[in-house]
Amino acid sequence: MKLRRSMLFLPGANAAMLSTAFVYKPDSIMFDLEDAVSLREKDSARLLVFQALQLPVYREIETVVRINPLNTPFGHADLEAAVRGGVDVVRLPKTDCAEDVELLEREVERIERACGREVGSTKLMAAIESASGVINAVSIAKASPRLIGIALAGFDYVMDMQTERGDGTELFYARCAVLHAARAAGIDAFDVVWSDLNDEAGFLKEVDLIRRLGFNGKSLINPRQIELLHNAYAPTEEEVEYAGRVVAAALEGERKGLGVVSLNGKMIDGPVIDHARRVLQRAEASGTRK
Numbered sequence: 001m002k003l004r005r006s007m008l009f010l011p012g013a014n015a016a017m018l019s020t021a022f023v024y025k026p027d028s029i030m031f032d033l034e035d036a037v038s039l040r041e042k043d044s045a046r047l048l049v050f051q052a053l054q055l056p057v058y059r060e061i062e063t064v065v066r067i068n069p070l071n072t073p074f075g076h077a078d079l080e081a082a083v084r085g086g087v088d089v090v091r092l093p094k095t096d097c098a099e100d101v102e103l104l105e106r107e108v109e110r111i112e113r114a115c116g117r118e119v120g121s122t123k124l125m126a127a128i129e130s131a132s133g134v135i136n137a138v139s140i141a142k143a144s145p146r147l148i149g150i151a152l153a154g155f156d157y158v159m160d161m162q163t164e165r166g167d168g169t170e171l172f173y174a175r176c177a178v179l180h181a182a183r184a185a186g187i188d189a190f191d192v193v194w195s196d197l198n199d200e201a202g203f204l205k206e207v208d209l210i211r212r213l214g215f216n217g218k219s220l221i222n223p224r225q226i227e228l229l230h231n232a233y234a235p236t237e238e239e240v241e242y243a244g245r246v247v248a249a250a251l252e253g254e255r256k257g258l259g260v261v262s263l264n265g266k267m268i269d270g271p272v273i274d275h276a277r278r279v280l281q282r283a284e285a286s287g288t289r290k
Contacts, residue, residue: 154192
């Protein structure tokens with residue numbers, strides 16, 4: 001199980017950040033070729049990202065590239081650079097329907113074959129940024145076995161809904177729709193960025209909400225949000241202690257060849273055991289919650 005609590009955005013045109021961001025240790029790093037890059041910097045940013053993907057320091061961390069949409073003058077060139085550069089995951093912005101993902105998958109496979117990369121090794125992620133995308137979230141989430149997750153992008157979504165960011169009420173339906181679609185497809189769900197870097201309390205309140213809803217993690221725009229996010233996602237000591245007993249009971253059941261495992265008189269099934277393993281994984285990654 002791959003942890004994806006934090007996905008740190010990096011502007012593709014910022015050479016200094018591209019070569020040093022690994023030190024912040026997010027779960028995933030996202031090189032952005034779309035909104036964070038001006039039109040006059042698109043070509044240079046694409047080249048910088050291609051070179052960054054070759055750096056040995058990024059071999060131990062999951063890399064993601066947000067390309068421009070394929071119906072723009074930049075999308076296909078971005079995709080060529082990302083796949084040929086060896087990116088782990090391609091993030092497609094403004095995904096409105098399953099056909100958007102299917103087109104992306106066909107293009108990725110074509111490039112993989114052309115450059116000798118193993119077919120299927122490039123994973124995909126779809127960002128939903130419109131009312132149409134939210135309505136089609138289930139079909140989008142199930143559109144390709146390469147998808148590792150779907151994300152909600154808040155700014156474009158609220159613009160499409162003719163509203164604005166507020167206390168989260170404006171995102172409630174979309175968050176639930178994206179989360180249910182991801183779970184139905186067996187993939188991860190990622191929440192929107194928190195853009196007010198001076199409002200730490202607001203950030204933590206939102207993180208607590210999306211953690212309790214069930215999101216796997218959140219897109220971030222500043223490295224100082226990483227530790228806050230990881231701590232919020234860290235389990236409590238009590239949760240770790242119980243998870244340890246669940247996993248130990250499951251292993252004992254496997255050793256004895258038991259079909260049903262119980263703990264303190266209560267049956268524990270597969271989902272409970274999987275949850276316990278995720279709790280231990282988060283504890284191993286960031287300790288217990290402070």
